[in-house]
Amino acid sequence: MNESIIKEFTAIVGDENVMTSETDRHTYSYDAAVLDTAMPSLVVRPDNSEALGKTVKLCNDNGLPLTVRGAGTNLSGGTIPHPGGVVVLTNGLNRILEINEEDLYAVVEPGVITATFAAEAAACGLFYPPDPGSQTVSTLGGNVAENAGGLRGLKYGVTKDYVMGVDFWDVNGNLIKTGSRTVKCVSGYNLAGLMVGSEGTLGVFDKLILKLIPPPKSSKSMMAIFSSMKAASETVSAIIASRIIPATLEIMDNFTIRTVENFRHAGLPTEAAALLLIEVDGHPGQVEEEAALVEQICRQHGASELKVASDAAERDVIWQARRDALPALAKLKPTCVLEDATVPRSKIPAMIQALDEISREFQLTIGTFGHAGDGNLHPTILTDRRDAKEWQRVEKGIDEIFKRALELGGTLSGEHGIGLAKAKYLVLETNRGTLDYCRRMKSVLDPKNILNPGKIIG
């Protein structure tokens, strides 16, 4: 990049917030997706709103591709920059501007870390439910841009259900104000909704208005053991069909159970074909009633054993097992491809069957766990990317996972985003017309195609 442009960036964000060295740039050439790196030509870190807006405009004036990056934990390549582009870091914009306890909302800058925000809200006696797996490092801006989910999606919804408004910069450096601090708001287009899940392709977030709710008063966790994935997944459907919405309803297959037990030695039943990890929460009376009903349904569907946590320590054992699933699997092989194809929850048994077939057909090691209650499974392929032959089978296996999920009326991605990794499949889920509509919209809002080019719509 030429010196005079670098000087202009430096004038906007300050000397200490411009990185040009090969080493610094290389460390922003990847994210958590298993994809090739792409080297940016410049990395900048604006630490105030005005500097952020000017940065966006300067990129546009010079036709420089711009990729916003929070913690770089994206699993679909959404934060891998365009080669030669500019990476804009948000970790200099990490202030919680307001937590309003009367009107139950908060205003934050995009670089605030999810778990930090949830803890601040909790300190005010309020609850911010979205809890993606990377919450201790992920940023709220990234969560909104990806419409991140988590373990509580079934009952509490995902990030989009907590976005009341987004202020963002358009490519010309105008601040666009959307949404409001009110529960209801129908003034104009729902642009805040458009921003959610836009993966940095339509605007650069300046501030977010997020909804907070009162926390549940009590909760109860349990672990149910099944002798087949089919029985476990049918139990999931039965619980929902009985009009009970647990806060969390997770499934683990035998391969995952054995791997987790080998990792933690917490006493998981390694002979079990499947585990359901369930938590109901709410008013104490309701919790008791629902827990009893869930227990009954599990038994009716062949649960061989049911462990109800009687104290916080037992509850921890249950959820630690779930938290261990990915790390334990990841340790088995050098490369770990975490997918998130999602199906209507009644189709969970069929999807699990499909995954079993795919793993056999392509000779792949797949551990399956995930948010069974909301239909969002995480088939995790364990492989070594350096093994070219196996990698070909992995790619075919992934194609097949998407195909089967779509055939079941599902979606390519429940919570990881489309990014670079799944852009080529989007037309399969939608159609040519939909893709054209999206591209036309993008071409008007971002005529030079500088905002995270290549993501979502190719």
Place this chain on the structure above:
Amino acid sequence: MANLQELAQLFKELDDQLVSCMRCGMCQAVCPVFAQTGREADVTRGKLALLDGLAREMLTDAAGVNEKLNRCLMCGTCQSNCPSGVKIMDIFLKARAIMTGYFGLSKTKQAIFHGMLANPRLFNVLTGMGATFQGLFTKKVDDMLGSSCARFNAPLVGDRHFNTLAATPLHKIVPELDTPAGASGIRVAFFTGCVIDKIFPHVGEAALKVLEKKGVGVFLPSNQGCCGIPALSSGDGATFDKLVALNLQRFTTAEFDYLLTTCATCTSTIKELWPRMFKGDPALSADIKVLADKTMDISQFLVDILEVKEAAATSGRNVTYHDPCHLKNSLGITSQPRTMIKAAGCTFKEMREAGSCCGCGGSFNVAHYDLSKKIGTRKAENIIDSGTDTLATSCPACMLHITDMLSRKKAGMEVKHIIELYADSMKNQG
């Protein structure tokens, strides 16, 4: 200087370890350096990506990578929290050795490692002279902490508030010791370590007194050397090997049940790194392994072996505890030192972020003092906020840096090794 392709070839040998990082980025939550700078090259994921970049010949600036690689406290917090179990400390130590082989060791480090550390006798003579004359160049700033600062502008010292060299080092007070197992029926060897010997000899004395009172026989050989960690973490494997062999020779001349140290860093180096990183005479490997298996932190020995129990709070001291990285992250020892504080009759209060690094990191403190100071300031604030009057820990290097940080804040607190507190309580009991 070898060419870049040759360097890449060396890093390719780390490929099997490097490839296990899945770039999840969870290390961002725990890295003390990243918490200060927010720069990806300062966090483990970034450093591993840089090594990978060199191995794949995607990068040309090896010096730049080396500089980033050295911006690390080697505290190991990332490794103990890594979801994929990447052997980060192994990778970093090997990478530093490769870099040192490629760029050579700095003149200062050459002088210190080859000239002094590898020759314990010379090291002792030089530091002995230093102890005699240091009063000319330093002035006391905090009597309670025993800290001083430079009278004149001194390049290496800067504006540090430091503990001065002891007037009489431990090896002068107790040149050697060889007592039989007493009432306990146990005999231990005592590895002193440089910082205890030269700056905090009273900590060593306290440990020896406690062992004596507990009826434990002690073997303390003369002419012990440094454990080797400063050389190893600077990539100087040859000096490390020399020191391991020298110490091994000193400690294999007598029988004992355990090898104890009062230094978290020495303990973890002997226990974890001696067996794994020694590249010298293969005939020594078996003895190194035996010694490593016998090695223990003093609090672990007192609580797990001698079954020292908590006691009623009688000392009137309010104490908080800082977990040294090399005990918590490397060896998983956190409960025993806390038990020792309570056993010493002190009232214990947990501080915020007790397990986060103090920011010392050995030579990191020398090369990146500003960053080291920022990390240490946060530690000092957490210590002060605990509302106690004493900070206890189990590592003399942490004691040095925390003393510096508390002295700057005029905290009016004492910094003690847990064994000092326990020895005091035994003294009070008569």
